[in-house]
Amino acid sequence: xxxxxxxxxxxxxxGLQALYGADASGQEITLxxxxxxxxxxxxxxxFPLTRLxxxxxxxxxxxxxxxxxxxxxxxxxxxxxxxxxxLEINDAYYVDFLIGTAGQEDYGQAPANGEKVVVEFASPNxxxxxxxxxxxxxxxxxxxxxxxxxxxxxxxxxxxxxDRGIAICKSMLAWERFGEGATPASAGVKADHFVGxxxxxxxxKFQEEYRxxxxxAEARKILEAENGKDLEEKAFWKTYKNKYFNQFxxxxxxxxxxxxxxxxxxxxxxxLWNRMNGWVYEGFEETYTxxxxxxxxxxxxxxxxxLGKDMVDTALDKGVFYRKEDGSVFxxxxxxxxxxKAILRADGTxxxxxxxxxxxxxxxxxxxxxxxxxxxxxEQNYHFQVLFEIxxxxxxxxxxxxxxxxxxxxxxxTGKMKSREGTVVDADDLMDEVIQEAYQSSLERESTSELSExxxxxxxxxxxxxxxxxxxxxVGPQKxxxxxxxxxxxLQGQTGPYVQNAFVRxxxxxxxxxxxxxxxxxxxxxxxxxxxxxxxxxxxxxxLLRDAAAGYDPSLVAMFCYExxxxxHKFWHDVSILNAETPAAKAFRLSLxxxxxxxxxxxxxxxxxxxxxxx
RNA sequence: GGCUGCGUAGCUCAACUGGAUAGAGCACUUGACUACGAAUCAAGAGGUUUCAGGUUCGAAUCCUGACGCGGUCACCA
Numbered sequence: 001x002x003x004x005x006x007x008x009x010x011x012x013x014x015g016l017q018a019l020y021g022a023d024a025s026g027q028e029i030t031l032x033x034x035x036x037x038x039x040x041x042x043x044x045x046x047f048p049l050t051r052l053x054x055x056x057x058x059x060x061x062x063x064x065x066x067x068x069x070x071x072x073x074x075x076x077x078x079x080x081x082x083x084x085x086x087l088e089i090n091d092a093y094y095v096d097f098l099i100g101t102a103g104q105e106d107y108g109q110a111p112a113n114g115e116k117v118v119v120e121f122a123s124p125n126x127x128x129x130x131x132x133x134x135x136x137x138x139x140x141x142x143x144x145x146x147x148x149x150x151x152x153x154x155x156x157x158x159x160x161x162x163d164r165g166i167a168i169c170k171s172m173l174a175w176e177r178f179g180e181g182a183t184p185a186s187a188g189v190k191a192d193h194f195v196g197x198x199x200x201x202x203x204x205k206f207q208e209e210y211r212x213x214x215x216x217a218e219a220r221k222i223l224e225a226e227n228g229k230d231l232e233e234k235a236f237w238k239t240y241k242n243k244y245f246n247q248f249x250x251x252x253x254x255x256x257x258x259x260x261x262x263x264x265x266x267x268x269x270x271x272l273w274n275r276m277n278g279w280v281y282e283g284f285e286e287t288y289t290x291x292x293x294x295x296x297x298x299x300x301x302x303x304x305x306x307l308g309k310d311m312v313d314t315a316l317d318k319g320v321f322y323r324k325e326d327g328s329v330f331x332x333x334x335x336x337x338x339x340x341k342a343i344l345r346a347d348g349t350x351x352x353x354x355x356x357x358x359x360x361x362x363x364x365x366x367x368x369x370x371x372x373x374x375x376x377x378x379e380q381n382y383h384f385q386v387l388f389e390i391x392x393x394x395x396x397x398x399x400x401x402x403x404x405x406x407x408x409x410x411x412x413x414t415g416k417m418k419s420r421e422g423t424v425v426d427a428d429d430l431m432d433e434v435i436q437e438a439y440q441s442s443l444e445r446e447s448t449s450e451l452s453e454x455x456x457x458x459x460x461x462x463x464x465x466x467x468x469x470x471x472x473x474x475v476g477p478q479k480x481x482x483x484x485x486x487x488x489x490x491l492q493g494q495t496g497p498y499v500q501n502a503f504v505r506x507x508x509x510x511x512x513x514x515x516x517x518x519x520x521x522x523x524x525x526x527x528x529x530x531x532x533x534x535x536x537x538x539x540x541x542x543x544l545l546r547d548a549a550a551g552y553d554p555s556l557v558a559m560f561c562y563e564x565x566x567x568x569h570k571f572w573h574d575v576s577i578l579n580a581e582t583p584a585a586k587a588f589r590l591s592l593x594x595x596x597x598x599x600x601x602x603x604x605x606x607x608x609x610x611x612x613x614x615x
Numbered sequence: 616g617g618c619u620g621c622g623u624a625g626c627u628c629a630a631c632u633g634g635a636u637a638g639a640g641c642a643c644u645u646g647a648c649u650a651c652g653a654a655u656c657a658a659g660a661g662g663u664u665u666c667a668g669g670u671u672c673g674a675a676u677c678c679u680g681a682c683g684c685g686g687u688c689a690c691c692a
Contacts, residue, residue, distance in 0.1 A: 030633095030634075032631065032634080033631070035635065036638095037635090037636085038635085043634095043635090045634060045635090047634070047672060047673070048634095048672090050672075057672085081635070082635065083634080083635080083672080083673090084634080084635060125692090162692075165692075301692090324690095326690090328690055329690095330690090337618085339618095339688080342689080342690045343690090344690080345690040346690065347690085349690085351689090351690070351691080351692090352691070352692050355692090377686095378620075378685095378686065378687095379685095379686055379687070380686095380687090380692095381619075381620080381686075381687075382618085382619080382686090382687055382688075383687095383692095408620090408621090408685090408686095409685085409686085413626090413627095416685095441654070442654095444654095445652095445654075447652060447654090463654085471627090474628075474629095475627085475628065476628085476629085478620080478621090479621085479628085480620090480621075480684095480685070480686095481627085481628085482626090482627065482628095483627095484626085484627070487626090487627065487640095487641070490640090490641070491654050492640085492641085492654055492655090493639085493640040493641060493654095494627090494628080494629095494639060494640040494641085495640080495654085497654055498640095498654070498655090500654085501652085501654050501655075502655090504652075504654090505651085505652060505655085508651070508652055509651050509652090512651060513651085540631095544631095547631080555628095555629095556631090559628095559629070559639090562639085562640090563639090566639090569655055569656070570655095570656070570657095572651080572652090572655075572656085573647095573655070573656045573657085574656090576650080576651070577651055578651045579650080579651070614652090615652090615654070
């Protein structure tokens with residue numbers, strides 16, 4: 001069965017040929033969906049055709065409309081408004097489509113295309129628990145991976161954990177000095193928070209030490225000698241903090257020594273490091289599970305940070321990189337409007353980007369993926385431009401399939417999140433909060449009162465998580481977004497629970513209908529406006545998924561689900577289902593409910609949002 | 616400062632990539648539960664799309680400039 005857009009396009013082409021002898025074979029015919037206020041589902045814009053047809057847009061619309069109505073069986077009628085030709089699709093065609101195609105369980109799922117893609121997201125540091133920024137990253141990465149899956153790709157999800165470096169050493173040192181052997185279990189604290197608390201404790205102790213030091217004679221001398229810009233004393237010490245950490249601080253020195261011991265493989269240090277990171281992973285796993293995401297593979301920087309060096313040699317041989325006299329290795333990307341970029345230090349040690357070269361190759365070796373998606377904030381746009389350009393020049397087999405899924409930072413209504421100012425929204429707290437709010441709302445309702453306490457809790461969890469997730473995913477990835485915790489617990493309007501509610505209605509009507517006989521549905525032949533709207537939307541679902549996947553944009557799926565839910569609610573209000581006028585209408589509407597419910601569930605599933613049967 | 620992204624209703628976001636009278640939600644006002652679930656529906660009000668030029672049948676979208684807000688410019692990650 002040829003898809004409607006193609007059908008219309010070829011119809012328009014042959015129409016132009018027949019009516020005006022015009023050859024539009026190379027022409028782009030502008031086809032869009034009809035705006036709500038006019039009758040019809042598809043609209044041909046006739047302005048661009050004036051040159052071909054040498055007539056006014058309205059005339060072309062009328063003549064073309066006549067032609068299409070006559071020649072194309074699927075087109076029932078048309079109307080012309082200015083340069084817009086609106087086409088209505090045959091009821092029978094839509095009814096057939098609903099029964100035959102849209103009713104299928106896996107409607108929307110594209111057939112496997114045999115291509116493998118790796119999607120990276122989350123990728124946290126191990127010194128602190130996850131926060132709102134990670135939540136956006138994770139939801140975006142996960143939903144994109146599901147979207148690609150629906151589009152027919154063979155998808156693997158991965159994260160790369162930054163488990164090494166000075167940050168985790170700070171937590172380790174603080175625990176060693178002040179922890180008195182405590183464990184998450186003994187302290188009764190979620191394990192990643194437990195470790196994070198020691199990171200904070202380190203900073204606190206360090207600040208104390210720093211303040212005390214500022215009163216010493218040594219410090220006064222430095223203040224006098226180095227405060228060139230006549231800063232206020234407080235401001236000066238703020239700028240001096242890093243230098244103090246590296247040169248004078250005993251805590252700083254101890255942390256750095258710990259890092260050195262770790263690099264040397266000192267068993268005690270590595271043991272402690274394993275123990276504390278183990279706690280962190282335990283905590284992360286809990287959070288991931290609550291968020292409903294899983295990874296096919298976890299990469300750890302401690303195991304990958306030396307990768308990429310071997311690729312440097314081949315790149316040098318190929319002339320992609322060059323070596324400076326001091327031994328450092330660079331790449332010159334100025335002809336690609338990028339800069340010269342260091343790949344190896346003069347002492348031969350590697351850099352962030354070197355590691356990224358190595359992990360790209362590693363993933364290719366691990367999975368054979370020809371596409372890789374990196375879900376990383378837009379502050380790293382430049383880094384990924386450089387990385388991808390290099391991989392391209394090196395002729396890596398997956399180089400053309402690299403995509404930086406860049407997204408904007410999350411702000412709060414009060415401004416940016418800043419850990420120093422304690423305005424960071426913790427991921428676990430946030431989930432608790434939205435679920436608690438969903439619980440409060442549920443108290444006002446009795447629709448689930450006959451269910452068990454456990455079932456009700458499960459429903460409430462789904463509702464709260466839906467509110468949170470939808471709120472975040474509905475915003476286009478590139479956009480910097482403002483996240484208002486108050487709005488995230490909204491359960492009405494353009495929200496996850498609103499969509500869930502539409503789904504629940506489709507289920508409720510089916511519970512009442514029992515195993516109704518649907519065979520009469522095919523005889524239904526006078527679609528109500530709300531029904532046409534729903535079907536044409538169902539019709540567009542596969543192409544919507546295709547477009548969203550091509551653009552790596554799950555927000556399109558979220559908006560689609562919302563629109564579909566909205567039309568379901570309107571349909572619900574406008575027509576009677578179980579008390580429909582005829583058996584055919586009843587059977588048809590039940591079928592429609594089932595199909596809409598399935599698509600809502602499918603779309604929301606892509607977003608990682610679960611649907612309750614009741615709410 | 617160079618490069619780069621963004622600026623749409625009071626607020627949070629759309630606008631099918633150049634098409635119709637710029638659309639939703641929240642908040643505000645008003646109506647609809649004795650009807651398959653009111654976490655719903657319907658209606659009202661809310662705009663010089665930051666500003667100024669340009670391109671064309673047609674611009675929130677493309678070009679130029681100005682203003683405002685981010686990001687980034689390490690042999691850090």
